[in-house]
Amino acid sequence: MRRKLAAGNWKMNGVKAQLAELDNIRKTHPNPAVDVLICPPATLLSDAVKTVSGYPMMIGGQDCHTANSGAHTGDISADMIKDAGGTAVIVGHSERREDHGESDAQICAKATTVMENGLIAVVCIGESLAQREAGETLSVIGAQLAGSVPDTASAAQLVIAYEPIWAIGTGLIPTLEQIAEVHDFMRENMIQRFGTDTANGIRLLYGGSVKPGNATEIFAVSNVDGALVGGASLTAADFCPIIAALEASAV
Numbered sequence: 001m002r003r004k005l006a007a008g009n010w011k012m013n014g015v016k017a018q019l020a021e022l023d024n025i026r027k028t029h030p031n032p033a034v035d036v037l038i039c040p041p042a043t044l045l046s047d048a049v050k051t052v053s054g055y056p057m058m059i060g061g062q063d064c065h066t067a068n069s070g071a072h073t074g075d076i077s078a079d080m081i082k083d084a085g086g087t088a089v090i091v092g093h094s095e096r097r098e099d100h101g102e103s104d105a106q107i108c109a110k111a112t113t114v115m116e117n118g119l120i121a122v123v124c125i126g127e128s129l130a131q132r133e134a135g136e137t138l139s140v141i142g143a144q145l146a147g148s149v150p151d152t153a154s155a156a157q158l159v160i161a162y163e164p165i166w167a168i169g170t171g172l173i174p175t176l177e178q179i180a181e182v183h184d185f186m187r188e189n190m191i192q193r194f195g196t197d198t199a200n201g202i203r204l205l206y207g208g209s210v211k212p213g214n215a216t217e218i219f220a221v222s223n224v225d226g227a228l229v230g231g232a233s234l235t236a237a238d239f240c241p242i243i244a245a246l247e248a249s250a251v
């Protein structure tokens with residue numbers, strides 16, 4: 001039904017030498033049984049696409065503008081990412097929301113542009129520690145889903161990544177029960193909005209301190225269809241065991 005997805009977000013890490021890690025992933029997993037996506041910094045997009053030529057790995061962007069072109073110094077568009085050979089774009093990462101003040105409405109507009117360009121939008125949502133401690137997690141997630149996911153979304157072009165802000169880069173992860181609660185909530189929310197068929201095709205990823213050591217237990221959680229991995233996607237040595245754990249969970 002849903003093909004599992006192991007996604008890596010390199011964030012602002014990597015110069016050309018980093019592309020060797022894509023080769024290493026390819027050598028270790030020549031024929032992955034799950035979808036694999038790496039989102040390098042924009043400067044490496046074209047070279048990353050060339051590096052994985054002939055290998056079933058998707059390459060994506062980490063953000064894009066809402067427009068396809070125009071007077072927006074420093075921004076890149078979904079059209080440019082597509083032109084470079086990318087097939088997916090992360091939108092609404094909490095680091096973009098925080099560093100650049102991005103709102104749900106802007107993220108929704110970005111996701112719409114990504115989909116209009118025929119690419120997959122990986123829409124990120126997640127609560128802060130203060131929101132979790134205040135018992136607001138599900139209401140925050142519900143509001144972010146309502147505000148950031150376009151009405152026009154199709155299952156094939158939408159991936160949602162649940163990334164609790166306090167779990168990103170901290171080594172902390174929610175309990176498995178907490179992950180299940182949010183993922184079940186997200187699935188139900190999508191069913192209410194898009195109907196069962198579409199909702200059951202949307203991949204829901206968990207992100208935040210996913211490592212080789214915790215991947216297997218996270219992938220066994222209800223409605224977790226893969227991971228969006230930051231730090232542990234930077235080396236094949238860390239990312240390949242995560243791919244393997246996802247493959248094992250898929251059988």
Ligand SMILES: O=C(CO)COP(=O)(O)O
Nearest residue numbers: 009168169208209230231
């Ligand atoms: O933000 C993340 C992926 O987008 C998660 O980052 P870490 O895996 O480094 O915690």
